[in-house]
Amino acid sequence: MTTTVAYADLPSLVGQDLGFTDWIEVTQERVNVFADATDDDQWIHTDPERATAESPFGGPIAHGFLTLSLTIPFITELLDVEGVTTKVNYGLDKVRFVSPVKVGARVRMGAVIAEVTEVAGGYQLVIDQTIEIEGGTKPAVVARGLSRFYA
Template identity: 80%
Template structure:
């Protein structure tokens, strides 16, 4: 469910758990497209036959592919109205805790850790956890930074 908040009310979100995004399946086509875009064609990602005998029993998504999916999942969780510009400002910390096998479903939980004023706007610090359906550990744990300008 999307939390909608007006720009002026962003500071009230500190500590708010925004809940979970929808589940999304990781496909081999996604992995291959990401490999093409990044020139990372390591067999553990792009060769399903060889990957069957690898350490994970099949191909896995690139960690950075999984991390990049925080963007569409984040937009499912928060909508800020009354802004002219929304910027992905970066990351403070990222850990790839466990692999995401092709065919797995993932979703993200987001908690607003901080909201700080910056020149012309607000910066939001968000604790993001991507989990794998049926997994015992998260796939990715990240602290993301977003900026909103009025």
């Protein structure tokens, strides 16, 4: 479910739990496209036969940075800020790749607004993001993301 807020009301979001996104499947095709885009074609990601036979994960896994990159579409699913001219992914304060995401697994993200700070011409949100694996006992990624919104 998307939280929709007016730009002027961003400071009121501190502590707001945005809930969870829908689940998405991490397919081999997505992994291969990411490998091509990043020139990271390590066999644990792109060679299902070898990964099944030789890797400690029992099959191919998504790149950690692929899983992390999903925070962008996930946060846009969770938060819509009305009255902005520009949205900027400002970076990350902390990232941990806790558990590998096997190809074929489904993931989703939960997010909480930890801080809202006024910056020149806008607001910066610090968002605690957790990407979980369906049926998993530990998250795939835990990150503290920084997003900026300008009116």
